[in-house]
Amino acid sequence: MAEHILLRHRDIPDIDQLDVYLKHGGFEALRQTVTGKTPAEVIDIVKASGLRGRGGAGFPAGVKWSFLAPNVFPRYVVVNADESEPGTFKDRELMERNPYQFLEGVALCAYAAQANEAYIYCRGEFWDLAHRLEERIAELEERGLLGRNLFGSPYSLKVVVHLGAGAYICGEETALLESLEGKLGQPRLRPPFPAAKGLYGKPTVVNNVETLTNLPPILSRGADWYRTIGTAQSPGPKVFCLSGHVNNPGNYELPLGTTFRTLIFEHGGGIPGGRAIKAILPAGASAPLLRATDEILDTPMDYESLPKVGSMLGSASVIIMDETVDIAWVAWKTTRFFKHESCGKCTPCREGTYWMLHLIDRLHAGGAVEADISLLEAVARGMQNKCLCPLGEFSVMPVLSGIERFRPDFAAHLGNGR
Amino acid sequence: MLKDTHSSEIEAILARYPADQKRSAAMPLLYLAEQAYGYLTPAALQEVASLVGASPTQVGSLVGFYTLYHDQPGGKVRMQICVDLPCALRGAETMAETVCANLGIRLGETTPDGAVTVEGVMCLAGCDKAPMFQSQDERGIHYHENQTIESAMAWIEQTRRGGSDG
């Protein structure tokens, strides 16, 4: 078994204790960086590593940092620990079990961004985790590993944990910033992007927990080493969240470019009861459904390969459905989710998710006719490319791909109308 | 008044944010008020609003938007079972239905003795340990994973008896 770079607690179970983390080289990367590298050098290294954002969009982290509005201060780093995509549970494990590596990553990012304040925005449900993180931050401040004048340098960093309160949309970075400012979590218009105008109108870096947890190993081992893992376009390790109909659900840290087959059968132990695999949602509810054909099972999971087969990698929350699953029911589940989570700011998402759910409800109630499936498709198409933020755009993906790739499942519900 | 009973917590919360951005403290203070009063009364909204220099309407809006704030009293503890897709694939709906049937209530309702409100909620990031639920009460929010109908019922019984494993 290869060494874990992110889920390091799988190799060193008590790495969630500071002394253990320090014994294994913890905070060396931060010390060397703060005392020996300029922020610009850090950005260059991260750019060179090819590290891409693990929150879903896969945007190169170093490139994003280089967009920070020059010479505008204060700046902020905001960590996206909202982890609310159905089927995603990797950030939680990282923060619970390998917390110091994550916090060291936060500090490295803040140093690169020249920010003296970092906010970790945890979804409200991570109550216990957030309080534990606060204790760890206090501990680090006591030990001089966070706080004022790190390692005797002029650089100071305050890290604050902020709890959300139940709203998936707050994972979208601008809604998150609104929420952090004490407002409704409704997305802002972009541009301006957070790097130009973010928290409190100041230049802000928003990164995902897993993205930042990659930083200590990149800074200590170098960009070239990092690129030996994964693919050329999608370097590095990735934590894949495997859930649904598999024998061993859980997080698996594997190089980007690992195939579905390897993840599901080698690591996940295959499908319970020896049943056949039917469908895969590779990115939670927010990407098109895939038919689990051999071609798909052999597709490498990375940022380039999945769009080629009609889906997306997103946060790599791989939900498996076996042959017993009715895809019309899956569409109902995902649509119910999006209707519940639509912030209501823009018309197509607010009304469209409601309308789609309404039509799918009717389908399940046996009151739908053939034309209702077409109408469902038309409503979904009508929403496409018109929403203010990606949530609304995501919401139609399982529906449209479901109808396109699993139409018989929908047709099976047709009744005689009303 | 929170100002009298929780002054050090309030100060600590306000200190987390820049002095001119007190509104950021609204959400943590709402949690504080919810824990102190059980749910968010109009008076509590006024209090939080004046602490952060926002209008009561601005603070009240948050209560409507975010699902973990409640402006109506519920059971002593809220049992929030994840019934979203990944958990549903692993039996969460059956568990939620059975728990409710055992309690004689429907999802979203409170037991007649006021002990527990059972709710179905969206993904809680515990999909690999499904079925699972979280409990929300005056002590905060806690996860209960790898559940069975039996373990969930046992937890409810324990809660009813006044003890809870938190």
Add this chain to the structure above:
Amino acid sequence: MSDGLVHLTFDGNPVAVPPGTLIVDAAKRAGVDIPVFCYHPKMEPVGMCRMCLVEIGRPTKDRATGELVRDAEGRPVLQYGPKLETACTTPVGEGWDVRVQSEKAIEGRREIVEFLLTSHPLDCPVCDKGGECPLQNLTMAHGPGRSRFLYDDKIHLDKRVPLGELIFLDRERCIQCARCIRFQEEIVGDPVIGFFERGRQLEIVTFSDPGFDSIFSGNTTDICPVGALTTADFRFGARPWEMNAAASICPHCPVGCNLTLNTRREARTQGREVIKRVMPRQNEAVNEIWICDKGRFAHHFATSDQRLTKPLVRRNGQLEETDWETALDAAAVGLRAAGVAVVGIGGVRASNEDLFLLRSLVDKLGGHAWLDRSLGGGDVVQAVGPGAGTRLADLKAGDAVLVIASDLHQEAPVWYLALRQAAQRGATLVLANARPTKLDGEARFLLQYAYGREMETLKGLLQGATGKASGKVDRSEAVAAAGKALAEAANLLVFYGGDGLTADASTALANACGQLLETTGHVGKPNNGLVAVGPAGNWQGAWDMGLRPHPGGVAAALKGAGAVYVVASSPAEDDPAAAEALDGAGFVIVQELFRTATAGRADVVFPAQSFVEREGTYTSGLRRVQRFYPAVPPLKEARPDWQILAEVGRRLGQTFDPASPAEVMEAIRREAPGYADVTYPALARVDEQWPVVGGPDLYFGGTSYDNRQGLGVSLLSGAESGGRLEAQAPKAASAIAGEGMLLVPVERLYDRGATVLPSDTLRHRLASARLELSPSDASRLGIQSGQTVEVRWDGRVERLPADVVDGCPAGAALLPRSVGIALIEPVRVEIRAAG
């Protein structure tokens, strides 16, 4: 191109607009309609409703060379994005083509309309907005013939949710565009309404007490693009197309908001035309497209059934109804008998024409006409500005405004809005008051003085600005820094009011402000000069017509009067001494709307027409003369004040016998300072205004009316004609020096005066006769909030409930004006807990 403009095309038609212009606005300027719901030209774009979708083609650049790619004919090749884009959030770009009418764009917008209609009840036939609703229009134009959303599946929501007692919400009709919420937050700064819930459940709520606690709430019903928000006043009152529209000017405060009065004939009034609603009329130099709730809801006084409808004369000690001839003759006889001992008292509610005629009539009799209200300094305003063409909406970073001794939020609400926004655009706001006011939060410099010491602050500012000041000067650093900022401002406007000032003190303050402006060079040009925050609508006009307050007050003016001629004023209400003086006067004539305490003391009472029945002009605080027009027929026998005066004059053999207010204006032009160009036709002139509102599309600005009846004439100040302020020796010691607590009358927007009280709509919000005390005084005097106290002065005793209010200055007790307790000026009083 080098004209500094951005060139683009709409469906191929070329337009040039300044850089930064949003595509929607550029389209509007070019006469192209792009439908919008959430976008409002007065607010930041939010891109929420997605109604304004268009296709945008941008010139393509060669990646390698950075050069524009051109086709065979040398035209740049445009690339249209795969997505429709929101025109309301996208600024224009050079060489772009915007496809508004392409199939793709039309289809996209049709889909948005269809989405909106899934929630909407389509109850246009019974909707207050029916006939002036953009959603209704769009549904006709874009919408599908038959909704694919089954009507029976619509969720039904509450159609009558009170957001307080003034504004009602119909949840079914709301399309969640947030215009109302954003208006309250961005423009007013009162975030008292907000969204609750999320997604399809979003609804508008208020948590304020009283509900929707804002004096600008009515504007949200104008800008609501559907019929979701309605006023208690107008809800189900009438259908828009059944109503007539008359142009008017709000008479309540110095802003002079332009209004449209919507009227309709009604059975309940025996077919008489009645006012159904008051709407803002666009005047970007005055009120833009806003009005306050007083202007909107207090109009009921004009049509109140308490109005006087017939002339009255005193017979055997009783006022009895009579005919006009008898009353006019009686007035003439009484005046003639008094000889030269005639005193005129004019009120600030009267029009320029009325006040001009009163003054000239009394002058010609050898008497003297005075203004009833005590604020001084109208002559200083004439001399030093505001300069012609002043527009508060033009103030920006680099400009400065000083507000002293005034609570603009309560005294001139729409100026409050304008200055708040000016401050947000970066203008420097200096506030100097004796008590906190709502504008404080916007001030760059917030200077507080103790009542009676305003001149020290002003001299401190002068010291900071010019390095010169004499006498008692506030030399604190903040004041000096503020003074410096004022001196350095590109443009400077000074607003002074009369809060806590005696008549003399306000005169002295006005002069000192004038000096500050003159010495810093801030006179004689637009957006510079002095503005008085006068009481009611035509205080400045009254000064311009040659009236001014008597230095000793109304009572002193009336001393020894053989005859008194009162127009639109009731000094007996405000001032016991004046009441006594009236009782002692030989003969009293009163022109009034109501049977006031003054009318009750008269020998002849003429029923006057209110501003809604007649025409005339008011001069606003920014010295803009504006015309109002008749909206409803006169109430029974009531006549306009100018006409009554003319008829009385004719009986006295006076030669000037005007037949119309326009003719009076011809006379005014020759006498009043700066009025040379003011004619009725000039007052009716209009210009193109931005944003374009009131067009048939209704997208912009909601249902506020465009201005087709005149923008008025902005007067030249004395300074613009090379005049200089005459140096005045400031009066010595303030009259309010002395021992004891200072009882200060304060202006409240919703007072209980005759022009507010008759409005049932506002009754829950009216100020009442309660005293405000500071916590320190209250504890010293052993007074609890809510307790009744005794206030004694000049032999008077008033028993009032007291409220302990944070921020009320120590040593002062504040009492609203016009709530039933006569008090004109601050006085020293003794206060104790009532036994």
